[in-house]
Amino acid sequence: MLQPRTQQRALGICLQVAGWTGAALMFYLIRFQGLESAAAVRVSSLPQVDHAFLVRNLLLAGALLGLAYGILDIFLDRPRLRQLPYLWLILAQTAFHLILLTSLVAALQVRGILHAGEPFTVSRWLARTFSVNTLVILLYTGAVSFGFNFLKQVSRKFGPGNLRRLLLGRYYHPRRENRIFLFLDLKSSTTHAEHLGHHRYSSMIQDCFRDLAVTLEYRTEVYQYVGDEAVLSWEAGIGLDHLNCLRAFFLFRDQLRARAQHYERLYGFVPEFKAGGNIGEVTGVEVGEIKREIAFHGDVLNTAARTQALCNQYGEELLISEYLHKALPPSPDFTFNLMGNMQLRGRQQPLDVYAVRRSSPA
Numbered sequence: 001m002l003q004p005r006t007q008q009r010a011l012g013i014c015l016q017v018a019g020w021t022g023a024a025l026m027f028y029l030i031r032f033q034g035l036e037s038a039a040a041v042r043v044s045s046l047p048q049v050d051h052a053f054l055v056r057n058l059l060l061a062g063a064l065l066g067l068a069y070g071i072l073d074i075f076l077d078r079p080r081l082r083q084l085p086y087l088w089l090i091l092a093q094t095a096f097h098l099i100l101l102t103s104l105v106a107a108l109q110v111r112g113i114l115h116a117g118e119p120f121t122v123s124r125w126l127a128r129t130f131s132v133n134t135l136v137i138l139l140y141t142g143a144v145s146f147g148f149n150f151l152k153q154v155s156r157k158f159g160p161g162n163l164r165r166l167l168l169g170r171y172y173h174p175r176r177e178n179r180i181f182l183f184l185d186l187k188s189s190t191t192h193a194e195h196l197g198h199h200r201y202s203s204m205i206q207d208c209f210r211d212l213a214v215t216l217e218y219r220t221e222v223y224q225y226v227g228d229e230a231v232l233s234w235e236a237g238i239g240l241d242h243l244n245c246l247r248a249f250f251l252f253r254d255q256l257r258a259r260a261q262h263y264e265r266l267y268g269f270v271p272e273f274k275a276g277g278n279i280g281e282v283t284g285v286e287v288g289e290i291k292r293e294i295a296f297h298g299d300v301l302n303t304a305a306r307t308q309a310l311c312n313q314y315g316e317e318l319l320i321s322e323y324l325h326k327a328l329p330p331s332p333d334f335t336f337n338l339m340g341n342m343q344l345r346g347r348q349q350p351l352d353v354y355a356v357r358r359s360s361p362a
Contacts, residue, residue, distance in 0.1 A: 024063075
């Protein structure tokens with residue numbers, strides 16, 4: 001079975017292949033279909049086109065291009081690049097795509113010249129590489145690449161899967177779902193804010209939430225950022241599988257510790273987060289006119305937030321409700337200690353709360 005990160009990368013490559021195959025077909029329709037019926041267009045100078053052959057080769061080229069771009073995007077998925085402003089990141093990715101395609105075309109032109117038995121000269125090679133047809137292909141590819149990269153950044157802005165849900169209207173009407181929520185909150189946030197000042201404190205929170213991206217390894221969705229708090233979410237099946245909802249927290253903690261030198265140098269301490277988790281039925285709905293987003297409502301979120309608030313009282317970094325504890329599959333990687341039957345604010349019935357500790361590396 002593929003690991004979550006590998007699954008995401010495989011899905012990304014498949015989407016690139018599908019997208020660029022469709023773009024290749026669109027290029028054929030735009031450039032080669034219907035020209036003979038347009039009186040204003042002179043096509044008599046063009047050789048007879050074998051449309052079936054052309055379509056097959058364009059689809060193959062599109063698929064191979066998508067595969068190459070998908071693999072390239074994996075190598076370009078680096079923290080430094082992700083921190084660029086959206087426009088610069090889109091332009092950088094588009095530029096890399098065009099450089100790769102231009103290099104491929106240039107290499108194929110060398111092969112074509114040698115295969116035809118013509119003497120190789122730089123001028124002949126440049127004339128072939130940057131012919132009108134090649135420039136048209138590069139312009140089309142650049143426009144498509146910019147569009148695809150723009151959509152990727154918009155999707156990133158909304159969070160994994162949310163753009164698709166908004167486009168399909170999944171939450172246009174209230175929808176019931178079984179979900180896991182994990183509330184993350186910075187320990188000693190008031191003390192740190194007073195010590196650092198608002199500007200450096202905001203920079204530190206920005207660094208922390210950038211490091212939170214490592215939890216994509218476990219298919220995490222970020223539901224909300226509220227000040228120095230982040231609310232993570234999973235569809236129940238995804239969060240329970242491989243105990244993703246627990247492993248994500250400890251992976252984030254490990255990431256912060258791995259970058260301890262960075263945080264000590266800039267802020268004088270290593271941030272630590274506490275968390276509370278719960279599972280249950282919520283209602284999701286698309287809200288807002290000025291700004292649209294997906295909102296979830298239900299007691300599940302209130303219970304998760306109240307559970308997280310108990311972390312300081314019991315000196316634990318991760319507490320979960322009895323509902324999430326019962327739903328989790330057995331695993332030797334974690335131990336669960338019952339902290340007691342708690343009367344949480346906002347709930348009529350008391351609730352068992354468990355502390356989660358990692359007994360072995362994730």
